[in-house]
Amino acid sequence: MRNISLSFPGVRALDNVDLTLRPGEVHAVMGENGAGKSTLIKVLTGAYRMDSGSITMSGVGAISTAAEAQAAGIAAAYQENFLCRNLSIGENVMLGHEIRGRFGIDWPATHREAERTLADLGLADLDTRAKLLTLSASEQQLVAIGRSMVTKPRVLILDEPTSSLDHIEAARLFEVIRRLREQQVAILFVSHFLEQVYSISDRITILRDGRSVGVHETRELDRAELIAKMLGKDLAALKQIGSQRRAHRREPVGAAVFRAENVGSRGVLDPLDIELHKGEIVGLAGLRGSGRTELAEMLGGIRRHDSGEVWVSGQRARLSSPAAGLRSRVAVSTENRREDGLVGDLSVQQNIILAIQALRGWARPISKSERDSMVRRYIEAFDIHPATPDTLVKNLSGGNQQKVLLARWLATHPRVLILDEPTRGVDIGAKVEIQSQIAQLAVDGVAVLFVSSELSEVVRLSDRIVVMKDRHKLGELSNGPALTVDSIVELIAADPSEDEDALTS
Amino acid sequence: MAPASQERPNIRQVAAVAGVSHMTVSRVLNDYPGIKESTRERVLKAMSELNFRPNNAARALASQRSRRIGVMIESAVEFGPGSTLRGIEVAARENGYTTTSIALRDDERMTPQDAVQLLLDQGIDALCVVAPRSSSVSALRKISISIPALVVKAEKDPNFLTVSVDQQLGTQLVVDHLVALGHKDVLHVSGPLDWLDARGRERAFHSRTRSWGLRERPVVVGDWSADFGYEFAQGLDRLPEYTAIFAANDEMALGVIHGLADNGIRVPQQMSVVGFDDLPVARHFLPPLTTVRQDFHALGVKAIEVLHAALENREIPQRSKIPAELIVRASTAPPREAT
Numbered sequence: 001m002r003n004i005s006l007s008f009p010g011v012r013a014l015d016n017v018d019l020t021l022r023p024g025e026v027h028a029v030m031g032e033n034g035a036g037k038s039t040l041i042k043v044l045t046g047a048y049r050m051d052s053g054s055i056t057m058s059g060v061g062a063i064s065t066a067a068e069a070q071a072a073g074i075a076a077a078y079q080e081n082f083l084c085r086n087l088s089i090g091e092n093v094m095l096g097h098e099i100r101g102r103f104g105i106d107w108p109a110t111h112r113e114a115e116r117t118l119a120d121l122g123l124a125d126l127d128t129r130a131k132l133l134t135l136s137a138s139e140q141q142l143v144a145i146g147r148s149m150v151t152k153p154r155v156l157i158l159d160e161p162t163s164s165l166d167h168i169e170a171a172r173l174f175e176v177i178r179r180l181r182e183q184q185v186a187i188l189f190v191s192h193f194l195e196q197v198y199s200i201s202d203r204i205t206i207l208r209d210g211r212s213v214g215v216h217e218t219r220e221l222d223r224a225e226l227i228a229k230m231l232g233k234d235l236a237a238l239k240q241i242g243s244q245r246r247a248h249r250r251e252p253v254g255a256a257v258f259r260a261e262n263v264g265s266r267g268v269l270d271p272l273d274i275e276l277h278k279g280e281i282v283g284l285a286g287l288r289g290s291g292r293t294e295l296a297e298m299l300g301g302i303r304r305h306d307s308g309e310v311w312v313s314g315q316r317a318r319l320s321s322p323a324a325g326l327r328s329r330v331a332v333s334t335e336n337r338r339e340d341g342l343v344g345d346l347s348v349q350q351n352i353i354l355a356i357q358a359l360r361g362w363a364r365p366i367s368k369s370e371r372d373s374m375v376r377r378y379i380e381a382f383d384i385h386p387a388t389p390d391t392l393v394k395n396l397s398g399g400n401q402q403k404v405l406l407a408r409w410l411a412t413h414p415r416v417l418i419l420d421e422p423t424r425g426v427d428i429g430a431k432v433e434i435q436s437q438i439a440q441l442a443v444d445g446v447a448v449l450f451v452s453s454e455l456s457e458v459v460r461l462s463d464r465i466v467v468m469k470d471r472h473k474l475g476e477l478s479n480g481p482a483l484t485v486d487s488i489v490e491l492i493a494a495d496p497s498e499d500e501d502a503l504t505s
Numbered sequence: 506m507a508p509a510s511q512e513r514p515n516i517r518q519v520a521a522v523a524g525v526s527h528m529t530v531s532r533v534l535n536d537y538p539g540i541k542e543s544t545r546e547r548v549l550k551a552m553s554e555l556n557f558r559p560n561n562a563a564r565a566l567a568s569q570r571s572r573r574i575g576v577m578i579e580s581a582v583e584f585g586p587g588s589t590l591r592g593i594e595v596a597a598r599e600n601g602y603t604t605t606s607i608a609l610r611d612d613e614r615m616t617p618q619d620a621v622q623l624l625l626d627q628g629i630d631a632l633c634v635v636a637p638r639s640s641s642v643s644a645l646r647k648i649s650i651s652i653p654a655l656v657v658k659a660e661k662d663p664n665f666l667t668v669s670v671d672q673q674l675g676t677q678l679v680v681d682h683l684v685a686l687g688h689k690d691v692l693h694v695s696g697p698l699d700w701l702d703a704r705g706r707e708r709a710f711h712s713r714t715r716s717w718g719l720r721e722r723p724v725v726v727g728d729w730s731a732d733f734g735y736e737f738a739q740g741l742d743r744l745p746e747y748t749a750i751f752a753a754n755d756e757m758a759l760g761v762i763h764g765l766a767d768n769g770i771r772v773p774q775q776m777s778v779v780g781f782d783d784l785p786v787a788r789h790f791l792p793p794l795t796t797v798r799q800d801f802h803a804l805g806v807k808a809i810e811v812l813h814a815a816l817e818n819r820e821i822p823q824r825s826k827i828p829a830e831l832i833v834r835a836s837t838a839p840p841r842e843a844t
Contacts, residue, residue: 250742251741251745251746253743253746273721464723465723474711475707475711475723475724476721476722476723476724477723477724477725477726478723478724478725478726480725480726480737481733481736482697482726482727482728482733483726486697486698486699487697487698487699487726490639490698490699490704491698491704491707493639494698494704494708
């Protein structure tokens with residue numbers, strides 16, 4: 001495969017990817033979710049038409065359609081759901097390739113052929129006349145491979161073949177793969193399991209963001225290097241965000257920009273105090289159900305609190321709605337970006353300017369030049385893909401949608417930004433960009449309250465961590481060299497029976 | 506000699522000859538009630554046929570009368586656990602028990618399971634665990650232990666006997682002392698929070714300062730070392746707003762005082778510092794340290810007393826907490842005037 005490119009509306013799925021498969025090799029394709037692995041396979045089998053590039057097979061020539069791919073000997077073994085559980089093993093293997101005699105299908109010959117095919121794979125012990133459903137999931141997987149081998153393909157594609165197999169079952173599958181390799185079949189192996197890739201593959205092609213970032217002999221590529229290439233700059237970037245944050249960290253002095261006193265709601269959250277200082281990132285940690293989301297929502301004006309008062313920059317603020325919050329320059333981004341936030345049918349640009357426009361009032365529209373420069377700035381700052389203001393948000397990946405949502409709140413220039421799970425469900429690249437933007441906000445003097453279920457992220461970003469448990473505030477931890485994820489876990493795990501104090505009881 | 510002892514008949518051979526289980530033989534040996542007379546005779550006959558004589562150590566083990574207590578200690582490096590071990594050893598000796606101890610270390614391939622088994626193999630009467638970290642207590646829960654087992658920790662436990670120095674009381678004394686001096690803003694430098702005592706002191710500090718209405722301040726999590734205390738205090742870029750630091754142990758307090766001194770912050774005039782443990786050298790810090798004394802000898806005595814009661818099937822003493830004592834020296838003073 002040479003120079004393969006393919007775009008979907010708004011997304012460049014494959015960008016100039018080369019892939020060479022040699023006879024008798026197991027070639028692994030590695031990459032994070034969304035790197036382009038599945039797309040590459042679909043192009044290879046002819047299921048997707050590539051925009052540009054070429055696929056050639058020695059002795060055959062160019063291939064571009066599914067029929068051509070099949071005729072050239074490219075086969076894919078799909079998961080067991082492509083098999084018919086009520087047919088026999090032999091029927092499944094030979095489906096569509098039954099041997100015909102003078103009076104229709106010659107079943108004895110068909111079963112003999114199925115047996116031969118399976119025996120070639122080291123599966124002579126399977127009874128071809130038994131029903132498929134008598135087999136375990138892993139054996140069905142092997143039958144699926146057998147079925148794809150009936151046509152004696154030269155290229156066999158295995159897409160996550162071991163994802164539902166246990167250790168021993170996978171070992172058996174690998175035996176089959178090794179036999180195929182001896183028979184000079186080229187095997188394209190896609191798997192998430194690092195160790196399996198290392199035990200079975202001869203070469204590895206690494207994809208990232210639709211590009212090939214390297215082809216390596218497996219034995220020459222060590223694991224850390226592979227991971228670093230899959231993640232790209234991101235791993236180093238995450239570390240760098242962490243060290244920048246540490247350098248920025250200092251004890252807040254003076255009055256807090258945001259102060260909530262005795263904020264709570266009966267049955268939802270025990271009354272608590274919380275302060276946020278200018279330029280400070282405060283992490284809110286706790287298990288699901290600890291009240292962390294409810295607190296974030298109360299502070300952001302999304303949820304009612306029946307006790308307590310809030311001051312922003314020394315002024316008493318009534319955060320009765322997100323709009324009221326925005327007027328006090330408190331912005332809140334919730335966990336449910338799809339339900340509460342983005343409008344899929346609007347463009348990136350429309351989504352970004354939504355909040356700032358609402359804040360100014362619809363009677364005072366934002367000028368086109370102001371809008372364009374604002375949108376361009378955020379698309380660049382967050383590295384939003386695709387970098388086109390007119391793309392509809394629903395066509396964006398989850399990570400890019402999240403970036404658009406963040407950009408919307410940043411456009412309102414908040415003093416206080418409350419973020420609930422801003423990196424949940426986004427890929428690692430988007431996570432890096434979002435985290436580094438949050439870190440930058442602190443440098444710019446915004447007070448950030450950051451809720452995340454990923455404690456390592458909380459520890460990396462926060463100056464201070466408020467720990468929640470069972471709808472009350474357990475305490476606060478200063479971030480520092482001896483603080484780890486375990487510190488938070490242990491604090492949450494501490495036995496409350498020892499907490500009782502003679503003064504309070 | 507080894508060959509002779511190999512030839513010596515053991516309880517299993519007796520059991521085989523008599524056609525009973527070795528547990529039955531053991532019960533006969535120890536005069537348990539409820540054994541059928543015919544069975545008893547069969548066992549005694551087999552014993553005389555084989556010329557069996559019970560091995561004392563094995564017999565002691567089976568009858569739980571070795572008067573030996575096994576101590577498993579997770580880390581003997583830190584002052585607290587090490588002193589606890591010594592306290593137990595001394596108290597055991599005073600009560601006619603011997604002790605066998607095994608120390609676990611993170612880098613060794615000795616699991617709590619292995620250690621407990623090793624101790625049980627030596628025929629201990631009772632097990633005492635100095636397990637300062639939550640992970641070792643949870644490992645311990647997965648082992649079934651048939652003898653009385655005591656864990657030195659402050660939190661009550663559904664499975665084990667417990668004794669401890671009263672961490673909560675010690676911490677309350679510290680907070681009350683600072684409040685009495687007039688402090689309203691106190692920073693706590695805690696130990697690693699997977700240590701039960703670190704957690705206990707942090708929680709007690711949290712609730713006591715709340716009760717007094719002190720300013721709520723995020724806790725700085727430390728690692729018990731003087732170096733940590735030093736680097737923290739040395740890294741302060743100005744005189745902090747808080748007026749006192751409560752370090753969860755004396756070593757961190759020592760480092761804090763050193764770091765503050767390097768930073769030109771005077772103790773106690775500009776900052777009061779309190780420790781915990783009362784190390785023998787705490788009185789020689791500059792300034793001599795106000796701290797909480799843990800009476801490790803009393804702790805050892807209490808541990809042995811509880812285990813002894815359990816072994817004799819007597820009522821377990823209810824109050825298993827050793828009071829802590831505040832030792833006021835020169836590192837605490839009224840807060841500086843607000844500037």
